[in-house]
Each structure stands twice: as C-alpha cells, then as structure tokens.
Amino acid sequence: MTGVLLVFIVVAFAVAQAYGSSAGDSQARRELDRKEVAAIADGDQAALGRVYDRFHRLVFSLAMRVLGDRSAAEEVSQDVFLRLWHRAGDFDASRGDLMGWLVTVTRNRAIDTLRSRQHRESSAWTPMPESLDTAGWLATAPAATGIEAAERVGKMMASLAEQQRKIIELSYYAGYSQSEIAELLNLPLGTVKTWTRSALAALRDACR
C-alpha cells in the first residue's frame, strides 16, 4: 500500500511539473491552449511543436500505461498529435480543454490498439467522441483538472482496496466492461458492480 501511494505521489509531482502547479494557473493555461490551438489551426508548425513539448509526456505515459509497449505507444502518440494538427480548427475553448481532449483521444486510440491486438470485440466499448470541443452535448469545460485534482485522485486510487483498484484500472486503462471484468477476475458480476460503484464514488469525491 505504501509503495502504491509513493508511486502516485511521484506521479503527481511529475504532473505538477508538466501542467502547472496551482489552480490559479488554470485560466492562464486555458488561454494559452486556446492561442496555441488557434495557431495550429492556422498551420503554425511551431505551435504544434510547443504543444508537443508541453503534453508529450502526458500522452506517451498514458499510451504506455494502456499498451505497455514503447513502439505501440509511439504510434499512438504520433497519431494523437497528427489528429490535433488536422482537427485544430474544430477547437472551441469555451467548451473544452486541450488536456482533456488529449487524454480522451490518447486513451481511445490506445485502447483501440490494445483491443485490436487482443482480438477483443465487445459492443460495450463505446469510447467518448473525439471532437476538440470534447462533445457538442457537454455543457462546460471541466474545471477540476490539474495538479491538485490529479494528486487527490492519485492518492484515492492508491488508497482503494486492491481488487477495487484493479477493477477501475481494467475499466479505465483497458476498456473492459463490468461483465468482462467479472469474467476476467472470476468474480460475480454483482460484486464487480458493487466494488466499481464504491470505488467510483470515492474517486468522484476526490475530484471535488
């Protein structure tokens, strides 16, 4: 348990280095994202380079976490930044944030790759839309992303019971449905649902 907590503290420190260190920076960060994406939409390759420099670690780390394979993670990362290059014109800063979009697209692409590699087909996998305003039907951009929320979520993940943490990891990082997890872990579906519900409630609280 202590080891897991230590890992999440290290992760939180890295995230702080990469994405800013306080909630007060959030507004400035969003304004910077808006300008950079607008520049990318205008064909400014240097702006894409700057966005890469800010977010490549986030993207590559998440792809690695899902795939566990550097080569595949490279492909996913390249795909994500090329997608940003081609879709930057769709970005609406009032509706979404760049980091949320990068995480969504990276996760979707990585899980697609993973599922394809595992020949896993399930109608339960319905990834989030990838348009740059995140989704037309979402109201406002999330406010509670950033280092502090990530730290709290990281600590909460570390404090979950091992089976609960495993279930959340399989759901989030591997795209498994609850029935697939039940089968994979050889647990009753009801148990999986209960543990999932309680784990998500704890994580939800950590985000507030």
Next chain:
Amino acid sequence: MNCESLRDSYELFVFGTLEGPEREEIAAHLQRACPECSAGVNRARVLATNLGSIAPPVDAPGHLRAHIMRAVVQATPRMHSFWESIFWRMAFPVSAAAALTLLLVVFGLGREIGSLNLELKTLQKSAADSRKREQVLVSRANAYRAALALMSARESREVRFGPGLKPNKQPDGRVYLNPKGLVMIASNFPAPPKGRTYELWLLRKSTKGAEPAGVFDPDASGGAMHVLARNINVNDIAALAVSDEPPGGVQERTGAIVMVVPVTGMTR
C-alpha cells in the same frame, strides 16, 4: 429511467465501458440537454482526465518529436504564395497558348519556306533557261561572226545551188569555201524526218570518199546556216552533199541524200 437511477453510471459511460440500457438512457438524457445528466457526465469527464494524467510518467523517445513534425510537413499541402498561385493557375493556359502560337509560327514558316523553295526552283529553272538561251545566242552570234569572216575573206570561193539543180522545193543557197572552213546558207530546206538531222559531207577528189563536215537543222521557214570552222583543202573537194542522219551525225553516211552540190565553176 430517471436521472437518480443513472447517477452511478456516468463514469462508466465516459469510460466507454457502460453496458445495458443505461448507456442509451444517458445518451438520450444528454441529447435533450438534461442538466443533471450533463453535469454528472461533465464531472465524470474530469475524473477520466485526472485518471489519464496519473499514469506513471514515461519519457517519450527523443526522435518522436521529429517524426511527428516530419509527418505534419508531409501531411500538409504546400502553401503557395500569391504570385506562385497566379503562376500555377496561369501555367496551363499560358503554356497552351505559347504552344499554339509556336505551332502556328512553325506551320506558317513551313508554308513560307515551301513557297520560297518553289520560287527558288522557278528562278533556278528560269536562270537555267536564260543561260541556255544565252549560250544559243552566243553560239549563234559566234557562228554568224565566223560565217561573216569566211564570207568576206578574199580567198573564199562561192558555190551556188538551187532550184535549177532539181525541180520542186529543192533547197537553194550558197556555199563559201575557204581554206579555214566553209559556210553554207540555204533556204527551202524541208524538215528532216522525225528523229533525224541533216549532215553535210565533203566529197574528196583524191580519195573519192565522203568526209563529214558537221550537222545542222533548218528553222521552221526552211532556212539554214552551217559553218565548218576547220582547215579544209578546197581544191580537193569535188562536191558537197547533204543526207539525213541520226542526231549528232555519223562518220559514214547511212541516210538518204537530200542534195548534192558539185564544186565546179566557183565564183569570185
């Protein structure tokens, strides 16, 4: 389903792993802008982003940035400047117009060259004809000059021949004999048979033989003048004769004799 029953499903919906009717229900609530579900899904999206950002940090390989930037350059159509755009837009019509103009110029030049060639050939032919006419005239002038010289020479002797010798359209005329040559001037010469010419013969006293003395053709009116410009022994000539022969003449007579002029009773 009401929003209360969907509350625990927002996160799995955002994760894309929600099963059963709840998935369609949440989508339907969002579709009709349900405020509670929109807020719930939005909070779930925050959690998803935070879960994504706590993945253990791994440094991306150094070459990845260059790969991405290179792929971006390859995927981006090259932007042309204003003048480049104008150039590329006009390139085809201008090239086509230039090619057409060039084709017309080449075609026109070809025709002009053809016409000039034709003109040149006409001029060349005309010049050749002129040269030929000039040669004929020069030759005729030389013949007249030689004839005049022979006719006026003190030592020339004149022999006349004419209708009196033979009846009916027999040629008549004169022959001037001189040691340096002879001149024959005649009229009423009938046209030679087709493909034949007239040849003059000197009939020798000493050898009793006939010596060729050149060929001639009468003009359309039957007039003829023939000059032999070489030394001859006038005293050894018994008679002159004319026969029709192949063009260019022969050394031994082959054709019919048209007339014979005895060289007796020379005057002067």
